[in-house]
Amino acid sequence: MNRKRTELLIFIASILLAFVLQLTPLPQAILPFKPYWIALVVIYWAIEAPHRIGLGLAFLLGISGDILTGQLLGEQALRLVILAFIVLRFRSRLRFFPMGQQSLAVLALLLNDRIVVLMIRGFSGDPIPAVGFWIAPLFGMLAWPFVFLLLDDLRARVRSKES
Template sequence: MNRPQYILQPVNPYFITFSLATAFLLNLMPWGRTFGIPDFVALVLLFWNVHQPRRVGMGIAFMLGMLMDVHNASLLGEHALAYTLLSYGAITIHRRVLWMSLPVQTFVVAPLLIGAQIVPFVIRLLTGAAFPGWGYLIDGFVEAILWPLASFLLLIPQRRATDPDDTRPI
């Protein structure tokens, strides 16, 4: 109860677009098949679904998922389904999550991020792909660990004062 409360400025729609595009470009990087590389699109999409559910919704999640499916040359719709379910879950709990501290938020969003990894995992197994190993699911845990850092970085532009003044407490 004693932690400081910040009055945030309205988010710039161009910053939302820039952050989602940057996350998409990070997912396009040739990391190889190394486990533990987070899905940056899922992380940033979850952040904006929690903080701005009216601006970033399930339609944007579906479109980003389709783009990821095309990039990965995977079954068309598996990431789209995962991101849409992630978006639905985030929008459902967004009011409660914002009242929690960042460490507690990490535990609340972890099942959503892990679920977003399980959906393509199960779809690939059902379509007859080879079992990728349980290490595939580590990515969701890595994303959950990165949640406080992503929250801090994506809220920086909103914490700026429009006219800084040394005598004003807010």
């Protein structure tokens, strides 16, 4: 199998795995700690392979996430489009940050995502979420190095097999 096809399979598998992890049921006590896996994967691909992900694909992934999770239609779509736009806009800087700074940048992106969620839910008349609502971005920041290194290692193995 050629390199481009293998990278495409890695891309599709990472998106599908992110959806599976997002849909994994957890006990109510630890549900606030679940990172936004789809966002982490979108951030990775927007930084490392911007030709694979764009605003249109981010929108489609968000709509798919809305349908799968039963959320307000368009909520995740708007969140992922905003996230992808910011990452693609600042990709040249984010790409060369050391892992610690990249993790902090991911925290800022996930906190921005939470603010967008608050705005959407405010416009729809939902009540303000509890304090646990702000914990998930911290766990997303902690998960970022593992997501990044896993996907980067898979891509490096594909590149080394071609050489």
